[in-house]
Amino acid sequence: MTICENCGxxxxxxxxxxxxxxxxxxxxxxxxxxxSRVFGVNLQMATVVTSGVKAKMKLCTSCISKFKKLGKxxxxxxxxxxxxxLQIASK
Numbered sequence: 001m002t003i004c005e006n007c008g009x010x011x012x013x014x015x016x017x018x019x020x021x022x023x024x025x026x027x028x029x030x031x032x033x034x035x036s037r038v039f040g041v042n043l044q045m046a047t048v049v050t051s052g053v054k055a056k057m058k059l060c061t062s063c064i065s066k067f068k069k070l071g072k073x074x075x076x077x078x079x080x081x082x083x084x085x086l087q088i089a090s091k
């Protein structure tokens with residue numbers, strides 16, 4: 001299981017089961033037993049500047065937005081392939 005390196009957020013175990021109504025909404029057509037599953041965290045690799053040193057960290061998206069407000073993460077630059085060279089395109 002993956003964990004955010006900043007806040008420690010990790011996946012939560014929950015249940016998934018099918019609710020399908022039957023004829024005229026009286027009974028469920030197919031009742032199934034609840035199935036356990038893991039609701040994962042949206043983790044992204046981000047380069048963060050901490051005490052003047054750049055470091056790559058696995059962060060959840062809420063931590064990324066907090067770091068953007070604090071200025072620890074600059075504008076994201078997405079690499080685009082042009083010809084045989086790799087260029088950095090910023091938004």
